[in-house]
Amino acid sequence: MNFTPDFLDEIRARLPVSEVVMRQVKLQRRGREFVGLSPFNAEKTPSFTVNDQKGFYHCFSSGKHGDIFRFVMETEGLSFPEAVERLASDAGVPMPERSDHDREREKRRLTLLDVMTKAATFFEQSLQAPEAAAARQYLEGRGLAPPSWKRFGIGYAPPGRYALKQYLASAGIDQALMAESGMLIAGEDIAVSYDRFRDRIIFPITDLQNRVIAFGGRAMNPDVPAKYLNSPETPLFHKGAILYNHAAARKAAYDAGGVIVAEGYMDVIALNLAGFDHAVAPLGTALTERQLQLIWRMAPEPVLCFDGDKAGLRAAFRALDLALPHLKAGYSLRFALLPEGLDPDDLIRDKGREAMAEILAKAHPLSAMLWSREVQAGSWNTPERRAALEKNLEAKLSEITDPKVRHHYAADLKNRLSRLWGSEPARQPRAGQPRPRAAAQPRAFGRDGRPPARQGLMRPPARLASGLNRREVLLALAPIHFPEILDRFTEKLAELDFSTPELDRLRQSLLDAAALPENLDRSHLIDHLADRGHGPALARLEQAEARAGNPMAAYVAKTGNIEGLIEQWLQAEKLHKKHTSLLRELHSTEMAFGQDMTDENFARMKEIRAQIDTLEGLEAAHEEQDV
Structure with a gap:
């Protein structure tokens, strides 16, 4: 109007x-x-x-x-x-008079809303019937007690083909309205129309005035093809323009200063019951542009919560691509990725509200998700592949229509590329010019705002003359010289973070080799790594080991004790993970202290530094025993 x-x-x-x-x-x-x-x-x-x-x-x-x-x-x-x-x-100002067409359309809407209200009442009543015992048991098994059923209007559609149809007919509603509202399946090729929802737990879907306009149903029978079923498109309901729990979440989102976007009804309900009442969900489909605009009207940086499996990542990346052309100053998305195999309902029931709150607090910004997707798509160890990565990133940049946002994304991606490729060699000063002082290097941050270990975080004291970390030389080189270590401890190697991108890429190639169907011996494994561009890294590791004066191959040949080397490798692996964890925790505490200089934050910072000093002292004490 x-x-x-x-x-x-x-x-x-x-x-x-x-x-x-x-x-x-x-x-x-x-x-x-x-x-x-x-x-x-x-x-x-x-x-x-x-x-x-x-x-x-x-x-x-x-x-x-x-x-x-x-x-x-x-x-x-x-x-x-x-x-x-x-x-x-x-x-107290009367609304303008509507046209005859507008008045007729509004009258029709009110009639359909009445049908939906009566249907909602029927479903709620049916949940109390004896034939709904399995549905009640399912809900209680998911942690939903009767007060929650009432709060969210949860109901049950009986298994009979005509239960709702007969109920609505008894209320004086004709079949044409039942079909128009989506409650019946009807058509010229259907002799007798019948209920759309049968033997399903029912979740009402409301508009912004909290009026029921549609339903979603979860099948109780595991053999039904569609586990979840929504109402069809109707004059009241346009699936791509509606969010589940939108009306209830608006005020909560305003109070919380944010909104959580989950994947389904049960996720939203579980989040609400855990105190996250600013949660909504799209309706069984990928997020639409209209839903994105609705979410941004609730909060400028909504957190999209996805399962951490491949399907969840695909959904996250679809949302990322949808948002790129619509980004504007102050408006973006953040992504909370759950542990694989868990949805919010599972996580809250298994690990509690605090675990969910921690994941939401560490949600990744859209820029980090974009970078992660493009970089993890392949290996970038040749000029051609690097050019392809830059081309892909430029294509994504071009989708951002806001010039200021695009400018800052370009700067962010440029910095990330510089760190990925490594620093350029420093230019030598001309004769007679003073040698410039080394500039302080900017600290690289990970997805959650903390510096990841593989971006230069790790700076342990035990370094060789080459500048390489003694511990990392052992961790990287032993699985190459003795592939038995790679075979037996692949998972431990996968969990390690190295201090340089070069070593981290070598680690990834070792993991790729471990996944090959054939077992590679030492010489074939070295050839495999060299073919993938790791020749220079291998040469530096070998030189560092030789300068240390205790080559591991000679050690094993002399003692015949591979188990001794394996024990040293496992000790180094354990020490490395502990050191990495402490350094990350220290950085997080330093950030907290910078924002809130309390005695508690200062004491925690001192405690972590003391633990790091103790750990590094222990490593130095055993340095002579390191291979």
């Missing part, structure tokens, strides 16, 4: 901006204006101003600015027509 300027001005004249804002923000008068804490950002010093004479609010911390309609849209997630209707009612 189009609204005339006079109509909108009449609402503005009757509702001062301060009156509308004060429903959600505590304001104090200062001269001609009101001030308060921003409803859009967490802050301690008020930066939010309201001016009734000029008819607007302005938030200096977020840059948001607007009138009463914009404020209601921003804080409650309403569309413009919905905001107008809400405020017109508050102001």
